Amino acid sequence: MKSIVVNLPETDALSAFDVSVYLAGKLYADEVLSAGQAAVVANLSKRTFIELMGKYGISLFSAKVEDLHEDIANA
Numbered sequence: 001m002k003s004i005v006v007n008l009p010e011t012d013a014l015s016a017f018d019v020s021v022y023l024a025g026k027l028y029a030d031e032v033l034s035a036g037q038a039a040v041v042a043n044l045s046k047r048t049f050i051e052l053m054g055k056y057g058i059s060l061f062s063a064k065v066e067d068l069h070e071d072i073a074n075a
Helices: 016-029 035-041 046-052 065-074
Strands: none
Touching: 016 035, 016 046, 035 046
């Protein structure tokens, strides 16, 4: 796994936890990472990661119509 160092200003508004969850959520929302991979980035279980996404305004459902049609076809 790669490690990246991010320098943030000193502020009580940002915690390392919030930044890691936000980054993981953004990578998940942009379909760069799966939910499981994003959970690892955030150092959370997959279930906890999924439960937290609502707090960060990240939908677990795809907005693509093609994905909906594919899901229906595979049901």
